[in-house]
Amino acid sequence: xxxxxxxxxxxxxxxxxxxxxxxxxxxxxxxxxxxxxxxxxxxxxxxxxxxxxxxxxxxxxxxxxxxxxxxxxxxxxxxxxxxxxxxxxxxxxxxxxxxxxxxxxxxxxxxxxxxxxxxxxxxxxxxxxxxxxxxxxxxxxxxxx
Numbered sequence: 001x002x003x004x005x006x007x008x009x010x011x012x013x014x015x016x017x018x019x020x021x022x023x024x025x026x027x028x029x030x031x032x033x034x035x036x037x038x039x040x041x042x043x044x045x046x047x048x049x050x051x052x053x054x055x056x057x058x059x060x061x062x063x064x065x066x067x068x069x070x071x072x073x074x075x076x077x078x079x080x081x082x083x084x085x086x087x088x089x090x091x092x093x094x095x096x097x098x099x100x101x102x103x104x105x106x107x108x109x110x111x112x113x114x115x116x117x118x119x120x121x122x123x124x125x126x127x128x129x130x131x132x133x134x135x136x137x138x139x140x141x142x143x144x145x
Contacts, residue, residue, distance in 0.1 A: 052111070057084060057104065059116045066121055068104075068111060069096060072132060075142035084113075086121040097124040 034042065046052055048071055057066045070083035079100060086095045105112050113121075 046106070051106075052082075055111050057111045057113050057116075060107075060112055060114045063118065065113060065116045065118050066097075071101065072098065075137060075139055083127055084121065086118070086124070095122060096127040097121060098127040099124075 056064050059065050066084040066086045069085050072081040081098045082101050084097050
């Protein structure tokens with residue numbers, strides 16, 4: 001009976017050692033996925049699909065100035081831009097504009113673009129998708145600015 005328990009203990013110890021070895025990290029290697037710090041940023045971040053796209057944008061006076069239709073991410077991740085429908089008729093955008101996402105904030109449950117007015121937004125030159133790449137380029141091929 002003691003031999004049986006000794007064999008079970010030996011097998012469990014070997015299995016535990018293999019599991020520890022499989023999870024060991026090697027210095028200088030980057031694991032695929034996110035770090036603990038990055039995971040915290042994700043938790044604190046905004047979901048584009050759930051929190052941003054299709055949402056109305058208001059100025060700091062509570063006036064609706066547009067709807068967020070799209071987000072463009074620069075290849076170097078330095079800047080992201082929001083594509084805002086400044087004027088819609090029956091849900092179809094008549095005038096889209098591009099703005100740095102850093103100009104938007106989330107205040108009291110609403111997307112807020114401080115200082116924006118309907119007239120000021122309509123005066124911004126229209127954004128045209130024809131000038132945006134339809135197929136992303138590799139980060140290594142992106143010319144830094």
